[in-house]
Amino acid sequence: VADPDSVEDKRRFFRTGPGEYGEGDRFLGVSVPDQRRVARRFKSLALNEIRTLLVTGAHEERLTALLILVLKFAKADEAVRSQIVDLYLANTASVNNWDLVDSSAFQLLGEWLADRDRAVLDRLAGSQSLWERRIAIIATFAFIRRGDHEWTLRIATTLVGDRHDLIHKAVGWMLREVGNRDREAEVRWLIRHQRTMPRTMLRYAIEKFPADERRAFLAGTGAGPGG
Structure with missing residues (x-):
């Protein structure tokens, strides 16, 4: 679902130039609605795999990882919710x-x-x-x-x-x-x-x-x- 032609616009929009707040971020060119659709499709993804996506992924992959976590959290019991929040707080460097x-x-x-x-x-x-x-x-x-x-x-x-x-x-x-x-x-x-x-x-x-x-x-x- 990536659109490579939109990558440059996203780089500008999210301020990825030298000295800007998003400096060096990578983009695939995936729209937010498409990311939400992917998140719904893969909402059963294991937490360790979500962490990999969050920590190593391009911008849209990190957002999709977070969207999956939000979907999981809404339906999870207290024990899983605790694990999700621990994962989130341990990886705020990727929520950037x-x-x-x-x-x-x-x-x-x-x-x-x-x-x-x-x-x-x-x-x-x-x-x-x-x-x-x-x-x-x-x-x-x-x-x-x-x-x-x-x-x-x-x-x-x-x-x-x-x-x-x-x-x-x-x-x-x-x-x-x-x-x-x-x-x-x-x-x-x-x-x-x-x-x-x-x-x-x-x-x-x-x-x-x-x-x-x-x-x-x-x-x-x-x-x-x-x-």
Whole structure:
């Protein structure tokens, strides 16, 4: 199902040039819908074979490996789920682009931690790895969907001074998701950080605010509705 003619576009899209965040990544030219179809076909693949695909594969092979893990996780018992999460955490070096993180972090790690000790997220948020830091904040989407935003705001506070644009976008996105469910909680956090947080993070977080509130927060004077 590979389309070699699309490889160069994918290299540009995922920033694989020298010094870019995806430097040196390999592509086959397989679309995401085709990867999902392959994942469904091979969802019974053994974990050791999935690990081989994740660790040694090209970009699309790594994403397909993660998609298979997500399918397995959804149907697995606690013992297998534990093995899947252990495999995931042991191989975060291969979860090394934003699409790989966003297709797996909350679906695997976040779901696993929903009713467990979440201290691993603090470790990931403090990592030197851009992708581990993104995993930390995106994993909290699983909690947000349950009406629990405490850890999202905790990790957002840890990452508010992060220098990388991909973290700014991820944190802003998760803050926006908090606001979709609890606007007051998001606004309280933004009031504390609006003058120091990166502009991209702020813009993502307030994307759905009324125009006048967006202007106020961008000016550093936001106070929420009626403020």
